[in-house]
Amino acid sequence: MxxxxxxxxxxxxxxxxxxxxxxxxxxxxxxxxxxxxxxxxxxxxxxxxxxxxxxxxxxxxxxxxxxxxxxxxxxxxxxxxxxxxxxxxxxxxxxxNGFYEGSIVFGNRFKDTNISVINKLDKLKENDLLPAREFIYKNLGQILKNDEDFYKELFLVKKESAKKMGLTRKTFCLKKGKNQFISQPRMSTGENLLLSILQSLEYIFKKRTHHNDGRPCIxxxxxxxxxxxxxxxxxxxxxxxxxxxxxxxxxxxxxxxxxxxxxxxxxxxxxxxxxxxxxxxxxxxxxxxxxxxxxYGDDGYGNDMVILVEDDLAKLIIERLLLEKQLANNIRIKVLPTGGWTNTITMAYDVTTSNLLQKGTKLAIVLDRDIKERVPEFISTHKQYSGIKMDFLPIASLEKYLHFKLIDNKDKKLFNILDTYLFQKRPLYEILKQYTKEVEVNDNDGKTLYGFLINEVKSMRKDREDLVDIVVKYIIENEEECVDELSKYIVNKANM
Structure with a gap:
């Protein structure tokens, strides 16, 4: 072999x-x-x-x-x-034999993420669940948190309950209080990634331990x-x-x-x-x-400036802002998503203390605005990050902004722009009506609504950039104070 x-x-x-x-x-x-x-x-x-x-x-x-x-x-x-x-x-x-775990777009961790299943998972009780096995929760905690017991309250949906909900794979929930659970589709991308990998490895471990047929595994x-x-x-x-x-x-x-x-x-x-x-x-x-x-010499840390952001949507917003406000003239800027605001701060610390940036490269950190009030407390309990300077997007996050403007506090101007120039296959009000009817729990982070909108965009053979371009242009025109504040931060960082 x-x-x-x-x-x-x-x-x-x-x-x-x-x-x-x-x-x-x-x-x-x-x-x-x-x-x-x-x-x-x-x-x-x-x-x-x-x-x-x-x-x-x-x-x-x-x-x-x-x-x-x-x-x-x-x-x-x-x-x-x-x-x-x-x-x-x-x-x-x-x-x-083998298994594949794909990127952000494809992969096993994104199965069973339709709205009806998520709504059912949100109603699970403890008698629908079994404690997760040690191989899963201990390695998950060790890898993500450097603490084997961090996910000790991780549970697995019982087979009979999973069958009733139409689940196609094993699904986990994390207990956060008495009869309060976070279902796997609502966990972070990193948690979902590791759960998917660990499940596959556990299956291979059992198969190779009890019946090893000698096949190579990739x-x-x-x-x-x-x-x-x-x-x-x-x-x-x-x-x-x-x-x-x-x-x-x-x-x-x-x-x-x-x-x-x-x-x-x-x-x-x-x-x-x-x-x-x-x-x-x-x-x-x-x-x-x-x-x-x-x-990294030509495409990454070898730029004049590196901007760390939380996720790919924040990256799209910053790149559009750089273009619209012409902030990148005669300067090479790389925008890197890092996954979550605490991860972004940690990554900034790792980059600076490890001297990963080439000489002359400036580092900027831009976080989603909704966590602005939480940052000082985090810094106060993590003194090593106290020297890190950062700014914030003009909005809480793209998903939350859309939820606020289309559901919570309807913005007719944005609605008409999206309905006229993007959603030409099916009227936007029909999409929002379906969303309101099917979503049975609070969608405070706006991710479910965003998923509805992106699915509709894809059905028209377009992609999320078409939606993002329109929304970011609208933000630049209508959130001037916050946009100007962020623009000045980036310019000042570049000129330091």
Whole structure:
């Protein structure tokens, strides 16, 4: 088994015109890295189709003359698209196990997140639940909080209750008080990510302990750093190193993370380069210093300024603000989402104390405005962060802003703009009427409403940027005081 290699050939899938890649199946952790747009995530998602029955059209569209071919020990498996449908074929027995955890868009952690299921989960009582097993809650706590007992009050929905609700996977709830539970769909992205990974690893552990059929097992994880801050990521890597050796797993990361790359030996790092003619070059072995030089010298910490924000929506707001207010003239600015406001502050501290920024690069921190009143208390109990200066978005968050303007305190001007220029397939009032009817619990953070709006946008073959562009332009025109305050903060940071 130690000499086995899973051979893959990709043809005309997304931005990859032609690529041959061999995945070694020896136990250990591996990294696939490269600049944005080089094809890392496409490579990982293509590879996972060797065992993961994914909806191919959702992942890859309907390209003409596209193919993904695998070969292992003489057995073959293929996916082919003729421009309309994907079809699969195989020859021999492809003896391989594994699992895939996708990026923010795809992945197991986003199953069972429709509104009706979430409403049912919000009504669960303790007699619907069982205590989570130690493997899950202890490793979750150790990785995320450096405390094995932090998630000791984690529970699993009983099979009979899950069946009644139509759940398709095991679902957890975190007890926060007497008969008060936070269901898994309402947990953070990082918590959902780790729960999904730990469940899959626990299943593999049981299978390999009680009935090991000798099949190689390969795990694909796509850009997990988007959900985890640096300290949690380091603890996850340590955990996965140990379990890879223990269970004989080959774990592949698609990553930009310096922290992750530094933990992997050069022989296990694959650097992907794409060229103007869509050809792909794979560099292996690749030493971490070389990979990080390319990643962060031209596209990341090698900019004139790095702005840390909480999430991808905040990133879109800042980028639009930079463009609309012309704040990025003659200066290279990189906006990086880090996941949660405490993670953003922690990341800022790690970046400055570890000297990750190149000389001359300025660092700015922009948090969602809704936590502005909570920051001083947090800083007072974490003295090491007292020197970190920050500012806030002009709004609480995009989701909360939309909820406030469309539900709580209807803004006719914004409503008319969205209804006229974006929601042309179905009137906005119908979408809001459906939302009001189906949502049975408080949607204080606005995430459920945002999900409704994005689903409608996607049904028109548009994407969230179309919604964000309109809303951010409206914010810039109508929240002038806060916008000017943030603009001055960014300009002052750049000129320090």
């Amino acid at each position: 130690n000499e086995q290699v899973l051979e893959m050939k990709i043809q005309n899938v997304k931005g990859i015109k032609q690529l041959d890649f061999g995945f070694p199946l020896q136990s250990g952790i591996y990294a696939i890295t490269g600049e944005n747009g080089s094809g890392k995530s496409t490579l990982i998602s293509c590879a996972s189709s060797v065992f993961y029955q994914m909806p191919m059209i959702e992942f890859f569209g309907r390209p003409e003359d596209a193919a993904i071919n695998f070969e292992l020990n003489g057995a073959t498996r293929s996916w082919v698209c003729d421009g309309k449908t994907w079809s699969s074929s195989s020859k021999g027995s492809m003896r391989i 795990v694909f994880l796509d850009e997990i750093e988007l959900a985890l801050h640096s300290s949690a990521l380091r603890r996850l890597v340590i955990f996965l190193k140990e379990i890879a050796e223990k269970l004989g797993l080959a774990i592949f990361f698609s990553t930009h993370s310096i922290d992750l790359l530094r933990e992997i030996k050069a022989q296990n790092i694959y650097y992907i380069s794409s060229f103007l003619d869509d050809s792909i070059m794979v560099t292996n072995p690749c030493y971490p210093a070389y990979a990080t030089r390319n990643l």
